Amino acid sequence: MKRFFAVVVCLIMAMPLMAQSGRKIKTLFLDGRSVHHKHWEEWVAPLKSYLTETGRFELEHVSCPAPGEDISTFNPNFKKYDLIVSIIDDEVLWLPEVRKRFEQFIRSGGGLVVIHAADNSFPSWPEYNEMIGLGGWGGRNEKDGPYVYYNKEGELVRDNRPGRGGHHGAQHSFQVQTRMPEHPIMKGLPEKWMHAKDELYEQLRGPAKNMDVLATAYASPEFGGSDRHEPILMTIQYGKGRIFHSVLGHSRDAMTSVGFITTYQRGAEWAGSGKVTLPVPSDFPAPDKVSQRPFKE
Numbered sequence: 449m450k451r452f453f454a455v456v457v458c459l460i461m462a463m464p465l466m467a468q469s470g471r472k473i474k475t476l477f478l479d480g481r482s483v484h485h486k487h488w489e490e491w492v493a494p495l496k497s498y499l500t501e502t503g504r505f506e507l508e509h510v511s512c513p514a515p516g517e518d519i520s521t522f523n524p525n526f527k528k529y530d531l532i533v534s535i536i537d538d539e540v541l542w543l544p545e546v547r548k549r550f551e552q553f554i555r556s557g558g559g560l561v562v563i564h565a566a567d568n569s570f571p572s573w574p575e576y577n578e579m580i581g582l583g584g585w586g587g588r589n590e591k592d593g594p595y596v597y598y599n600k601e602g603e604l605v606r607d608n609r610p611g612r613g614g615h616h617g618a619q620h621s622f623q624v625q626t627r628m629p630e631h632p633i634m635k636g637l638p639e640k641w642m643h644a645k646d647e648l649y650e651q652l653r654g655p656a657k658n659m660d661v662l663a664t665a666y667a668s669p670e671f672g673g674s675d676r677h678e679p680i681l682m683t684i685q686y687g688k689g690r691i692f693h694s695v696l697g698h699s700r701d702a703m704t705s706v707g708f709i710t711t712y713q714r715g716a717e718w719a720g721s722g723k724v725t726l727p728v729p730s731d732f733p734a735p736d737k738v739s740q741r742p743f744k745e
């Protein structure tokens with residue numbers, strides 16, 4: 449009997465340790481029709497695979513009904529998860545109670561990852577716009593919040609001048625610059641690295657509350673850009689919730705960029721657990737050279 453108790457006590461003492469090192473991040477991958485991207489289904493396999501291949505995430509996948517379909521069937525139990533990854537780019541009418549439960553989930557400490565066009569989504573949902581920090585298109589303008597960018601003097605600017613929210617020039621390969629090297633997602637990454645050909649989102653607008661800009665890219669007028677250093681990777685705190693927002697990833701080609709993959713994996717781990725244990729891979733891009741890993745289905 450004594451031995452039985454000793455074993456039970458040992459197990460109880462070891463439990464927090466097991467949970468910390470071994471428990472996978474329970475993740476809900478959300479997709480659905482994308483207003484601005486007819487090719488959105490191409491994104492799903494790589495985005496799911498990049499998470500599961502790390503061994504850190506346990507994934508479930510739910511698709512949101514498109515407008516015209518029965519939205520009442522969309523009712524995920526968000527509380528079951530640690531993390532939600534969304535590529536939804538739509539103004540689909542999530543039911544008010546679903547929106548409320550989503551807000552409560554994030555506010556009480558849930559994680560959220562927003563990839564590329566997911567920051568075009570829900571322009572008229574104020575709480576969603578607080579979660580993503582900055583967004584674009586869908587009629588966004590000065591009513592939604594400031595432009596946020598780094599100027600040429602290296603200062604972070606919040607700019608309230610009137611104008612559209614959301615633009616990108618011609619797709620091209622561009623350099624990403626780390627702005628917060630001590631943030632767990634960025635720690636160990638080079639200060640600058642080359643990203644593969646992609647849309648460089650710029651002139652996004654939003655509440656930008658409790659938002660950290662982890663990395664920027666210079667939107668050169670040569671490609672129709674804003675001439676500003678635009679936020680590329682951001683984190684936002686919403687209540688107790690952690691949000692990682694990457695504007696990268698327009699095409700599957702852009703998604704195979706190792707800079708995209710690494711920051712997505714580490715950003716998701718941080719949003720879902722508050723920590724980053726995933727290492728910086730040896731094929732991480734150099735400041736002037738793109739590095740890609742072809743994706744195999």
Ligand code: ZN
Pocket residue numbers: 485564565647697698
């Ligand atoms: Zn795009």
